[in-house]
Amino acid sequence: MLAARLYGAKDLRIEEMPEPEPGPGEVKIRVAYTGICGTDVHEYFETPRATHEPNPLTGATLPQTLGHEFAGTVVASGEGVDRAAPGDRVCVRPIRTCGVCPRCTAGLSHLCTSLAAIGVTSPGGGLAEYVVVPAGSVHRLPDRLSLEQGALVEPMAVALNAVERAGVRGGSALVTGAGAVGMGALFALRSNGVDDVFVVEPSSSRRAAAERHGAHVLDPGEVDVVEEIMRHTHGRGVDAAIECAGRPDALNTAIRSLAARAPVVIVALYSGPVAIDASVVRLAELALLGSEAYPDGVFERVLAHMAAGGFPTDGWIEHIPLADAVAGLHDVRDARRLKVLVDIPGGDGGRSGASPV
Amino acid sequence: MLAARLYGAKDLRIEEMPEPEPGPGEVKIRVAYTGICGTDVHEYFETPRATHEPNPLTGATLPQTLGHEFAGTVVASGEGVDRAAPGDRVCVRPIRTCGVCPRCTAGLSHLCTSLAAIGVTSPGGGLAEYVVVPAGSVHRLPDRLSLEQGALVEPMAVALNAVERAGVRGGSALVTGAGAVGMGALFALRSNGVDDVFVVEPSSSRRAAAERHGAHVLDPGEVDVVEEIMRHTHGRGVDAAIECAGRPDALNTAIRSLAARAPVVIVALYSGPVAIDASVVRLAELALLGSEAYPDGVFERVLAHMAAGGFPTDGWIEHIPLADAVAGLHDVRDARRLKVLVDIPGGDGGRSGASPV
Numbered sequence: 001m002l003a004a005r006l007y008g009a010k011d012l013r014i015e016e017m018p019e020p021e022p023g024p025g026e027v028k029i030r031v032a033y034t035g036i037c038g039t040d041v042h043e044y045f046e047t048p049r050a051t052h053e054p055n056p057l058t059g060a061t062l063p064q065t066l067g068h069e070f071a072g073t074v075v076a077s078g079e080g081v082d083r084a085a086p087g088d089r090v091c092v093r094p095i096r097t098c099g100v101c102p103r104c105t106a107g108l109s110h111l112c113t114s115l116a117a118i119g120v121t122s123p124g125g126g127l128a129e130y131v132v133v134p135a136g137s138v139h140r141l142p143d144r145l146s147l148e149q150g151a152l153v154e155p156m157a158v159a160l161n162a163v164e165r166a167g168v169r170g171g172s173a174l175v176t177g178a179g180a181v182g183m184g185a186l187f188a189l190r191s192n193g194v195d196d197v198f199v200v201e202p203s204s205s206r207r208a209a210a211e212r213h214g215a216h217v218l219d220p221g222e223v224d225v226v227e228e229i230m231r232h233t234h235g236r237g238v239d240a241a242i243e244c245a246g247r248p249d250a251l252n253t254a255i256r257s258l259a260a261r262a263p264v265v266i267v268a269l270y271s272g273p274v275a276i277d278a279s280v281v282r283l284a285e286l287a288l289l290g291s292e293a294y295p296d297g298v299f300e301r302v303l304a305h306m307a308a309g310g311f312p313t314d315g316w317i318e319h320i321p322l323a324d325a326v327a328g329l330h331d332v333r334d335a336r337r338l339k340v341l342v343d344i345p346g347g348d349g350g351r352s353g354a355s356p357v
Numbered sequence: 358m359l360a361a362r363l364y365g366a367k368d369l370r371i372e373e374m375p376e377p378e379p380g381p382g383e384v385k386i387r388v389a390y391t392g393i394c395g396t397d398v399h400e401y402f403e404t405p406r407a408t409h410e411p412n413p414l415t416g417a418t419l420p421q422t423l424g425h426e427f428a429g430t431v432v433a434s435g436e437g438v439d440r441a442a443p444g445d446r447v448c449v450r451p452i453r454t455c456g457v458c459p460r461c462t463a464g465l466s467h468l469c470t471s472l473a474a475i476g477v478t479s480p481g482g483g484l485a486e487y488v489v490v491p492a493g494s495v496h497r498l499p500d501r502l503s504l505e506q507g508a509l510v511e512p513m514a515v516a517l518n519a520v521e522r523a524g525v526r527g528g529s530a531l532v533t534g535a536g537a538v539g540m541g542a543l544f545a546l547r548s549n550g551v552d553d554v555f556v557v558e559p560s561s562s563r564r565a566a567a568e569r570h571g572a573h574v575l576d577p578g579e580v581d582v583v584e585e586i587m588r589h590t591h592g593r594g595v596d597a598a599i600e601c602a603g604r605p606d607a608l609n610t611a612i613r614s615l616a617a618r619a620p621v622v623i624v625a626l627y628s629g630p631v632a633i634d635a636s637v638v639r640l641a642e643l644a645l646l647g648s649e650a651y652p653d654g655v656f657e658r659v660l661a662h663m664a665a666g667g668f669p670t671d672g673w674i675e676h677i678p679l680a681d682a683v684a685g686l687h688d689v690r691d692a693r694r695l696k697v698l699v700d701i702p703g704g705d706g707g708r709s710g711a712s713p714v
Contacts (some may be wrong), residue, residue: 267639278623283647289642
């Protein structure tokens with residue numbers, strides 16, 4: 001089969017390799033679509049988390065097949081699997097957890113201190129014709145959902161967890177950055193009853209995508225965002241902010257745009273120290289909340305929202321062939337495309353399902 | 358009467374001035390004890406918030422009588438006052454709020470955007486023989502509490518609000534900085550069922566005060582605080598942290614010492630940007646919470662905790678005469694004393710009440 005395998009930084013090879021076969025408790029999936037995200041960009045352009053030493057939890061080594069946002073059709077299952085059967089259309093919760101660390105035993109396994117992920121630090125990945133995964137990680141797609149939508153469940157789960165961390169119901173919110181997680185946050189906020197969503201985004205094409213889906217969009221190069229938000233909210237500030245840009249200035253804009261005691265959720269990736277205005281945090285009794293991946297239950301809620309019409313795919317998804325995966329990584333890094341799905345050859349003949357592109 | 362009046366930065370004059378008399382809705386208090394705190398240090402050594410322009414909310418101008426942590430005995434009340442009568446022993450919630458801003462109307466008047474305070478930006482202050490305050494700001498002391506304890510209600514309310522923001526019940530906690538608010542946080546945590554309280558403090562005399570009251574004390578110059586806390590908590594981290602030091606390194610120590618999804622409350626004063634490790638905040642889904650002053654109800658809960666034996670005064674309070682107020686400001690700024698109470702001449706003949714020093 002064909003697979004996109006990372007041999008090291010900036011060395012991704014699309015090559016033939018043997019098809020994996022499922023062992024006990026595993027299922028084999030014919031992959032249809034696989035998203036490229038910021039984590040893939042990090043793995044490819046910076047330092048792969050997979051190394052030549054086996055991952056302590058999963059045993060994975062380089063070369064690592066990339067791709068952790070994917071959906072496809074089950075084609076075989078190993079012994080003892082009753083969660084999925086051949087023919088099932090599924091998406092995959094890619095995280096692997098140790099089950100024994102203090103966080104796992106406290107019911108927060110998504111924060112496992114040994115966390116690994118399929119397509120990053122666990123054997124197999126979605127940028128391949130087939131992948132074998134633990135049966136417990138698959139989620140069957142409701143009939144009305146397409147395989148394309150299935151490939152979006154993982155990033156939308158990241159966004160939904162961020163919105164759920166904010167605990168906001170109704171009112172107004174600010175989303176900083178309209179990448180895929182920012183779009184997901186917009187959809188998740190609206191699914192949670194927040195009608196007034198402001199989206200700050202410097203790219204005009206991304207602003208257009210957010211506006212098409214009902215956001216009040218703001219160009220930080222054109223307007224004073226805090227002033228605009230205070231004007232719209234009669235000096236009160238928004239009830240929540242979701243920081244999806246990964247930029248300190250965006251985080252501080254969010255901090256200054258909040259109503260008293262409101263939360264800002266940090267879901268964007270940061271490395272290194274970030275300077276915040278702690279005085280504003282204190283004087284307005286704000287809450288800065290971290291959000292990482294997705295606890296148990298979030299995939300199920302994304303699927304329910306999707307089945308009810310949430311997380312629409314129009315106007316922000318683009319498809320590329322597997323052969324163009326490296327170009328896709330460049331496009332995502334350079335923000336030339338909002339969300340890229342890689343079409344896996346033969347994975348979704350004629351793009352099945354209810355919501356074709 | 359004698360009063361300590363601030364004419365400008367580093368210009369505090371202890372001088373005679375006329376006694377104030379209560380108008381309708383006001384009470385006149387014979388002051389017994391007044392604490393010196395970090396806010397007073399800011400007003401004296403840096404830029405007084407009171408100016409020669411009248412404060413928009415209260416009309417206060419320089420010279421401003423200092424002192425916002427005080428207790429005394431009511432000696433007169435104006436027309437229409439039924440909350441307090443002459444002879445009542447009281448403490449005072451010094452904040453003045455506008456009542457009309459979005460935060461006041463949202464029930465968060467302690468975050469009022471026009472907030473002023475008696476002894477800072479409102480006429481009168483506790484560093485005087487008499488002060489006149491709105492009747493609504495006084496709280497009667499239970500019989501078993503001393504006037505000395507009464508003067509500590511305000512800083513203990515700051516500490517209790519911080520602990521209540523953390524929402525912690527039981528388990529373990531970290532307090533960074535054992536100044537007065539840090540000591541209050543230690544007491545408030547214990548009143549809230551948190552038995553294991555770690556206190557990080559470089560000063561040996563402050564560590565001794567915290568240890569005397571049951572804290573596990575850590576000298577950041579001697580031990581790796583994060584390592585020690587992880588060892589004590591079996592790798593889990595503490596359930597909450599209260600940042601009372603106002604130092605970025607203390608805040609980041611707190612961040613790295615927390616269990617997954619645990620809160621760190623910022624109650625210390627910061628000015629300017631503070632670099633935090635946003636990656637740790639995200640990966641452990643931590644919560645950074647601001648805490649400012651005290652919402653409605655906190656003074657009442659401090660008085661109830663005090664009456665039940667919480668917030669003990671032994672081993673961390675020192676008294677100075679009013680004539681030494683400037684020396685006291687230096688001592689507090691330079692951390693030579695932990696908590697200083699100024700004895701107002703004749704305010705508490707023979708130190709009345711149940712808990713003498």
